Amino acid sequence: MSKFSIDIPRPNFFKHRTIAEDSILVTVDSGEWAILSSKEFECLCHNDYSDPGLREKLYESHIYLDKNNWDSYIETMAQRWKEVFTRPTLHIVVVTPRCNLRCIYCHASYQQESNSSMSIETASKVLDRIFEVAPENFAIEFQGGEPTLNFETIKFMVEKSKELTEKYGKKVNFTIVTNFTSALTDEKMRFLIENSIDVSTSIDGPQFIHENNRNRNYPGGFSILCQKVHRFTELWKEIRDDEPRLSAMLTATKPVLAYPRETVDTYLSLGINDIFIRPVNPLGRGEQDINELTYPIEDFLEYWERVIDYIIELRGKGFSVAETHLVILLRKIFFRENTYMDLRSPCGASFGQRTYNYDGKIFTCDEGRMLEQEKFCLGTVDVKSSSINSSKNGIHTFISSLSELSYCEFCVYKPFCGVCPLLNYKTSGYTNTTIWNSRRCKLYRGMFDIIFRKFINEEKARKVFGDMIIESI
């Protein structure tokens, strides 16, 4: 036992929520949890541990602490903190703000007329800054606008990184987010495949919805996307021995909420088995008050649950398909994983991730560059990373994201959730005003409610959840 004396045995600081009939979820800050019956919960509240089954359940999940499990609780908490108090593992590089599409919700506020792009000189400095702070294993993600419109810079960075990884003994994983239009030529696809760059795109559901959202200035966009996806798969099989890897994200606008099954069918028809579904955020053009973008978050949750139900049904028939948002949340619940930057406390802003804009400015995160506010600018690539690390803007944003500063501290889902100070700022003008029942709060509380309810009540869901988690390892 350590030199700090603490008065145990006794219950930990736990939070609770009734999930289903006679099923109360209880969590503690380490991310451990238990489902108790009403009677068991009452015993917990009255410090009645006479039932050995209950005592074991509470002891194993560190809801009840004594001298025998105290050290393991400290170790579990330390491990959790280690995952967040680390060096930046995700580096987003915005190689150009230009885009050849005009998506109605564009969070990055595409710029069609701009001639601005990241120069090779700036890209070289970006790499210097990244390698100064990155840990042994890290990721570089190319974004835009449409990043393939500045492919020379991407090629330069990938090639230069090979020298730097050898020099510093580090390993980098590359990702690119691209819209699969005519800008993505065969030559570019070959480069991405040969250099093992993970590719992600956006598919907003059935063709008529996707084209309404993303192709108003680009007729036939969905057909071109299908051709490009098919061609990408063909080239992959020519060049590599392993299975083609392509992921896609769906930004849910109001029309798609009526088509959960069709959403999944569209993805499967393109050979994409991993779908990442998210609602529209009030960033960039996403904050417009137009019909497609404004809907109650409850409607999105209903749609999401119907997608999950359909995926469970398909998997029962042997189809391999998963929803990535669900998998991320399952890993948080069952593995206590705390590495997903967008949903943890503190969030990844500045210390877990950084975004390097085409003009050489460094922002706290992708949302920071989308908001384009000086408040979230850490500096520029012209200064050493030691100045960036001690940026007041970075520290302020980081501290604002602590769940302990708001009602989140008392929420049963606190260990799995997280604050976004930038969305707070966007909606309220302040980074540290996380509000219970805000749109984001309702979103994640709703998703966790759905997951735990299905886990408790549905055997098929339990099996599918388990399979998805194993497949994700």
Add this chain to the structure above:
Amino acid sequence: MILTCHSKVVSKEGILLFSQRHISEFNLHVIPGKGDEILIDIKLIKDDIDLNEADLNNELLECEFLAMRYKQTEDLRKAVVALILSENRLSQENSHE
């Protein structure tokens, strides 16, 4: 709407937590009642909010429960932080900068 509770049942920490939970929906003022009674005067921020008195009373008790637990575990939570930091359990690899 006015909620009635007793100072022996609900503490100021519980009321504070309750107000924090509903910060986007209403402001509240605490008014002393008769004897141990406390009156919580709720004023809506927006017109389109539908409040149920029974639900609010339950939430107030839940907030009190949480606030009480939070207070009772203050030393435990501080000890966790102190132990993790004092035993240097967060050591990271070195920078080459």
